[in-house]
Amino acid sequence: MPHRPLSPHLQIYRLPLTALLSISHRAAGVLLSLGNVILVAWLVAIALGGSGYDMLHGWFISAAGIGALIAWSTALYFHLCNGIRHLFWDAGYGFEAKTVDASAMAALVVTAVLTGATWWILL
Amino acid sequence: MQTPLSNARGLGAAGEGPAHWWAQRITSVALVPLALWLGFSLAGLPDFLHATVVAWISEPWTMILLTAFLIASCYHMALGLQVIVEDYISDNTPKIALIVLFQLGSFSIALTGIVAVMKISL
Numbered sequence: 001m002p003h004r005p006l007s008p009h010l011q012i013y014r015l016p017l018t019a020l021l022s023i024s025h026r027a028a029g030v031l032l033s034l035g036n037v038i039l040v041a042w043l044v045a046i047a048l049g050g051s052g053y054d055m056l057h058g059w060f061i062s063a064a065g066i067g068a069l070i071a072w073s074t075a076l077y078f079h080l081c082n083g084i085r086h087l088f089w090d091a092g093y094g095f096e097a098k099t100v101d102a103s104a105m106a107a108l109v110v111t112a113v114l115t116g117a118t119w120w121i122l123l
Numbered sequence: 124m125q126t127p128l129s130n131a132r133g134l135g136a137a138g139e140g141p142a143h144w145w146a147q148r149i150t151s152v153a154l155v156p157l158a159l160w161l162g163f164s165l166a167g168l169p170d171f172l173h174a175t176v177v178a179w180i181s182e183p184w185t186m187i188l189l190t191a192f193l194i195a196s197c198y199h200m201a202l203g204l205q206v207i208v209e210d211y212i213s214d215n216t217p218k219i220a221l222i223v224l225f226q227l228g229s230f231s232i233a234l235t236g237i238v239a240v241m242k243i244s245l
Contacts, residue, residue: 004213026207033200040193040232043239046176053173060171073162080158083151090148114162122166 017104025082028075035072070119077114081107143202150199157192164188181244193236201229 204225212218
């Protein structure tokens with residue numbers, strides 16, 4: 001089967017905010033998929049208990065672990081907020097250019113608020 | 124899944140597309156409260172020591188919501204990853220192989236997670 005080239009979108013075009021958020025939504029989804037694997041690994045570690053859990057716990061409170069958790073929580077809230085934008089579009093609302101830009105900003109702001117609130121509560 | 128008009132005309136979507144579309148939307152709606160609950164519940168824990176997390180997971184509400192989250196998110200994840208594969212991989216062999224892998228993998232993740240929750244709590 002012949003190799004069908006993809007348009008080199010990400011490497012060439014300067015993306016408007018909407019497009020940037022769109023690909024970020026997909027990237028966040030992939031990150032969250034990995035996050036689910038780690039979430040379940042965490043649950044298994046809890047179920048098994050003992051030194052295995054302590055090791056995983058140690059990694060989670062390390063700088064790398066905290067960084068990963070911040071990335072995961074940001075991805076979670078962003079995917080959630082942008083996902084709600086998608087649900088409105090699916091219902092047929094919000095396609096006017098000004099509304100799209102406004103909802104883009106709203107999604108980013110709410111993401112920041114939710115992430116900030118979560119980490120403020122945690123720490 | 125068929126629209127009423129397609130039913131009347133005897134036609135309709137040839138494949139499973141609309142069903143996939145709906146499943147994605149329904150799991151999304153379920154995941155809005157579930158994801159918010161997960162994020163803020165984890166944030167509210169005093170620490171992440173073994174005893175603390177075991178106690179939290181053993182609470183009935185946590186069991187229910189965490190299991191619901193695992194089911195909804197793994198289903199949503201399987202559908203989303205399938206769309207990504209379909210978008211970027213046109214060659215049938217790797218495309219189908221990856222889709223099957225992601226479906227089985229998502230199911231395994233959900234199952235493992237749910238069994239872990241049960242083992243911890245019961």
